[in-house]
Amino acid sequence: MERLRTLDGEAKLITHIGAVLGWDQETYMPPAAIEERGDQLAYLEGLAHEKQTMPEIGELLAALGSTGENPEGDTTLSPMDRAYLRIMRRNYDQATKVPTELVSEMAKATSLSQAAWAKARSGNDFPAFEPHLQKMVDFNRRIADCLDPSGKPYDVLLDRFEEGGTQAGIAAVFNPLRDELVKLMDRIRSRPQVNDDFLHRHCPEADQAKASSYLMKILSYDLERGRLDKTAHPFTTTLGVSDVRITTRYVEDFFPSSVFGTIHESGHALYELGMGPAPEYQRTSLADAASMAVHESQSRLWENMVGRSLGFWKNHLQEFARMLTPVLDGVSIDEYYRAINKVEPSLIRTEADEVTYSLHVILRFELEAELLSGNLAVKDLPGAWNERMQAFLGIVPPDDAKGCLQDIHWSMGAIGYFPSYALGNLYGAQFWDAMKDQGFDPAVAVENDNLGAILTWLRANVHSAGAVYKPGELARKVTGESLDASHFMRYLNEKYARVYGF
Amino acid sequence: MERLRTLDGEAKLITHIGAVLGWDQETYMPPAAIEERGDQLAYLEGLAHEKQTMPEIGELLAALGSTGENPEGDTTLSPMDRAYLRIMRRNYDQATKVPTELVSEMAKATSLSQAAWAKARSGNDFPAFEPHLQKMVDFNRRIADCLDPSGKPYDVLLDRFEEGGTQAGIAAVFNPLRDELVKLMDRIRSRPQVNDDFLHRHCPEADQAKASSYLMKILSYDLERGRLDKTAHPFTTTLGVSDVRITTRYVEDFFPSSVFGTIHESGHALYELGMGPAPEYQRTSLADAASMAVHESQSRLWENMVGRSLGFWKNHLQEFARMLTPVLDGVSIDEYYRAINKVEPSLIRTEADEVTYSLHVILRFELEAELLSGNLAVKDLPGAWNERMQAFLGIVPPDDAKGCLQDIHWSMGAIGYFPSYALGNLYGAQFWDAMKDQGFDPAVAVENDNLGAILTWLRANVHSAGAVYKPGELARKVTGESLDASHFMRYLNEKYARVYGF
Structure with a gap:
């Protein structure tokens, strides 16, 4: 050993x-x-x-x-x-298990595919990308076959990101979620839209940087063991057990981009910094995330359930208004809370709000599973994409560039990764409710500005376990039940009833 | 091959x-x-x-x-x-050639020695460091014996930093240099001291950073292939053929520290970026410096012969005064030139001016050679140090912390490195005169703000050669003669006659 x-x-x-x-x-x-x-x-x-x-x-x-x-x-x-x-x-x-030749063959094809994707997206030319996507699907089938010839290909690919996860299991969770989200969207659509104009006031980078530092501090992200820098795309990276860094992006006419980006990445960093089932396993693969979805649960729990809550901003809006003067001058706590929680169906996943985000992801999950099984032909992807956008979100992309060509994942041959993005929301909400069941109300902790108590709970229950449990087991161990979407939906329904007043 | x-x-x-x-x-x-x-x-x-x-x-x-x-x-x-x-x-x-056991034995002893040195220096307690220094001397003898049992130990150690260099050869260059420097110091001492009070005016870090960027630009240090950051101790480091970075230190009540530090490190970086005897040797050991001394020649040529010249500041003082407003308000070019070239015997090598610097180095060269040969016992080092300080610089340290304990090198077991620091000045001045002999006067280029011409010459004659020639051969090839101190002394005598008016 x-x-x-x-x-x-x-x-x-x-x-x-x-x-x-x-x-x-x-x-x-x-x-x-x-x-x-x-x-x-x-x-x-x-x-x-x-x-x-x-x-x-x-x-x-x-x-x-x-x-x-x-x-x-x-x-x-x-x-x-x-x-x-x-x-x-x-x-x-x-x-x-995957032969080196196949790996390098795919690496070469992927590099061509990514280049073709970038070109096809900028030229809005799906047919030019189609043969490459076909190759990526084929490679994924071959890889699944190498890893487990008796398994269902999508399950085998999914397992790499969500150990023990299956297409059927995820569909069982996603299907009711999808239907509920569509219903919630209908309700939201029936209400007057909130005004978030003031979020687009000019806010200098230096002020946003100060706000980010402030946020890292109140989240107890220890700067002896991490740091924040600026990059084109925000990310979290682990350079060592005691060196986990995040980055953010400053958009001067939309400061929430850095604010919630910083909280999101801090959530990832706190997870990485909290891992360690035992000293002898400190620098091993057991001190890794339980899964990509559990990782996402940590970033989104802090970003959304804490960072977009009313209780949080009751404690911090005043200081924020001071740091970002004059951007938030004359903005009430209620106006601010509603603005940062504005819901609006949009074409681009990465810019989506808390309600529509999961719908974007479910759409991709369904399509990639169908592509892999052959139920959907690659050439029919644009049509299927647009149909489902209409059904899920009520909008249709004007072109494929803003449609099925928007994400880089498939061009990289990454199939099976997308579900993690939505599963994270579900894990997070279920952990949140587990805190309540265990007699500790995280919402009260947020109101009392006692974020440390939430971190302590997550450290003890989720972070420290590392990869000891498969993600599904972790959920059962920590929350007493299997993963389901009801916690997340209850959270959303309660929150958006307040935000949109229904 | x-x-x-x-x-x-x-x-x-x-x-x-x-x-x-x-x-x-x-x-x-x-x-x-x-x-x-x-x-x-x-x-x-x-x-x-x-x-x-x-x-x-x-x-x-x-x-x-x-x-x-x-x-x-x-x-x-x-x-x-x-x-x-x-x-x-x-x-x-x-x-x-050095057995792994000896290397690791020495590594352990060095780590103890360094700790003991740091403690001895802060406590001004040479006897506590003495046994460690003795061990370092002994290890160096053993290493020299492994590398070349028939060679003279100091020559063998020196060769690691200055290929082909010998103690006798260096002494032949250093002895007349030492005597001439002492004479020059006497002349300088006979004149009224220059006033450099204004160099100590408060100058904010941000202004100094702008000045550093300005300097890197006029030196043609390509920021596509390098960058400047802030560290406790300035250095240059090579992260790749196209990635050579420097650092500087900002002292708010003495801005010349960053100004000349940045020029110095830029000189090192330009050398590293200019190496490359041939494309096929680009990422090999042939694209390395000819020696540590030649490296130092590049940093000191730019720092002193260019950066502390009157011609340079005639072109740039006005812009500097603007960037550093109000620090240089009311300071004339002549006052500024004299101030940045102030000579004053001091106890600490790293803070020494252009005239006394080499004397500090020659002192260490003589002492380390004597320690290694056994002509000087380790216990007698403090006395020998102080005697020579009196003879070379006319001052005696009040204690060993500011005397023989000031440098870290010996505690790290580095014997044979010190000469490089002074040899660099000699190579630099000899290259400078070679430019003149070849019909291109670098002083005129500086006056005409044509620094690129100097860089072009150095690239063609020194940088591109990399390690193709041993340093002594490089000097002969580029300048037509063996290394000697007369070029450097002529430079100093002319310059300081002007600065001190004799």
């Missing part, structure tokens, strides 16, 4: 080194260094892959009784050691 | 990755990440060392005819290939 952790830790260390280079590339690297940086990152990726696929790891796993059928190994081992074997078996199989 | 370059290039790439981490550590890394960063850097160092000592390199060198006696290999090879074999043989021998 010790030796396994050492080998794993070495791969982790290399990954962290790569994260330093990646962070630098996005923040401060001089432009002309880009090509060489690519070589440096490729070298580190190769090195990490070499470490992750060392035959010795396979031998150690086998010696400890871990197999494909029984990944957790010998029953005499401690539960944590068994969880570790499960994760290591999973990572090892995923890294070794 | 191709294969050799590939292996070498891989080691270089790893070194550059380490430089990214090192740069990050000094600039933006959150404090709590320090321990893990140490592990990451140690891992990369180990990896680079592994690459540098691969038996395959030894085999390739042997196959190409390169041996200890005939490092340049087969005479049928091109001069550049032969130079490359010389460098590779040298690096390989230096990396492999």
Whole structure:
């Protein structure tokens, strides 16, 4: 076990080194260094892959009784050691089961596909992208087949991001969610729209930066172990167990972009900084997120359930108005609360509000599953996309650039990732209700400006567990029930009844 | 040869990755990440060392005819290939001849020694450091013996920093320099001191930062391939062929610290960015500095011969006064020129002016050579230091903290490095005179604000050569004569006759 952790830790260390280079590339690297940086990152990726696929790891796993059928190994081992074997078996199989030739063949095709996608999007030319997307779908089928020839392809791909998740299980959660969201949207549409004009007042970057620092501080994001920088696209990155950094983007005529972006990324960072099931597992794959969806639950819980709540702004709007003077002059707490929670069906997922966001994601989940199964032909994607946009959101993109070409994911061959974006909302709301069930009301904590209590609960129940439990198990362990959408829907219905007054 | 370059290039790439981490550590890394960063850097160092000592390199060198006696290999090879074999043989021998056990034994002792030095310096307690220094001297003797048992130990150690340099050769250059500098100091002392009070006026960091950017621009330091950041101690670091960054320090009551620091580091960066004897040698050890002293020649040429010249400030003082308003209000060009060239014997090397700086260095060169040979016992160092300070500079430190304990080098076991600091001045002045001999007067170029012409000359004659020539050969090739101190002394005598009016 010790030796396994050492080998794993070495791969982790290399990954962290790569994260330093990646962070630098996005923040401060001089432009002309880009090509060489690519070589440096490729070298580190190769090195990490070499470490992750060392035959010795396979031998150690086998010696400890871990197999494909029984990944957790010998029953005499401690539960944590068994969880570790499960994760290591999973990572090892995923890294070794797909032949190197297929990986590099796909890498080449992906690079062409991404270029073709960028061109097709700017030229609004889906047919030019179509053959590339077809290839990406085909590659995904081959990969699924390598990983588990007996599994349902979409389930196999999904499992890489949401361990133990299945298409059927997710559909069972997403279908009622979709119907409820469409109903909620109808109700919202029947009410007068809120006014958020003042959110678009000019707000200098320096003031927004001060606001971001303020937010990080009240969220207890420890700047001894992290930092905030400015990039074109916001992200969180882990450069070490004690070095998790976030970035944000400043839009001078829409300060909420940085405000909620900073809270969102801080949520991710707090999760990363809180991981650690046990000291001996500190720098191992057990100190990883339970899943991408659980990661997203942490960012969105802080961004939306805390950061877009009335209680939060009752405590902080005054200080904000001071920092951002004169942007919020004359804006009441009620006006502000409604503005930051404005709902409006829009064409672009990444700009969507809390209500419509999940609908964008469900649409993609349904379509990518159908593409993979062959129920939907690639050439029919634009039509299917537009139909579902009409059905879910009541709007139709004027062109494919703002339609099925908007996201980069499929062009990168990433199929199975999209559900995470919406599952995160569900995990978050379910954790929130679990706090209440356990006698601690997080909404009251927010009102009392006691955010630390929420973090403490998340640390104890979610963060520290790392990847010990599969995400579905984690939900059951922490909340006492399987993941379902009712918590999230109750939260939305209550909140938006207030925001829109129905 | 191709294969050799590939292996070498891989080691270089790893070194550059380490430089990214090192740069990050000094600039933006959150404090709590320090321990893990140490592990990451140690891992990369180990990896680079592994690459540098691969038996395959030894085999390739042997196959190409390169041996200890005939490092340049087969005479049928091109001069550049032969130079490359010389460098590779040298690096390989230096990396492999010292047994790993000795290296790690010394590393442990060095870490204790450095800690003991820091404590001894703050407590002004040389006896507490004495046994550690003795160990460092002993380790250096052992290392010299491993590298070349038949060579003179100091020569062997020196060669690591100044290829082909010898104690006798350097003494032959330093002795007359020392005597001339002492004479010049006597002349300066006989004149009224210049007034530099206005250099100590409060100057906000932001203004100094603007001035630094301005300087980088007029020096043609391409910000597509580099950048400037703030650190406790200024440095230049190479993160890639197209990524060379500098740092500076802002002292608000002494702006020349950042101004001349930025020019100095820019000089180093321009050298690094200009290397490249041929495209196929771009990312190899042939695209390295000829020596530490030649590196220092580039920084000091720009800092002193250009940056502290009257011609330079005739072109730029007005703009500077504007940027630093009101610090230079009412200061004439003549007052400014004299102030930035004020000479004053001081106790601390790193704060020394152009005249006394080399005396500080010569003192250390003499003492470290005597320590190594045993002509000076470690316990007698403080006395010898103080005696020589009196003889060279006319002042005696009040205590050892400001005397023989001031530099970190010996505590790190670095013996043989100090001469580079003064040799740099000599190379620089000799290159300068070579420009004149070749019909291009750099002083006129400075007056005409044509700094690009100086850079072009240095690129063509010094930078592009990389490590093709040993430093002594480079001097002969570029200037037509062996290194001597007369150029530097003529420069100083002319300049300071003007500054001090004698």
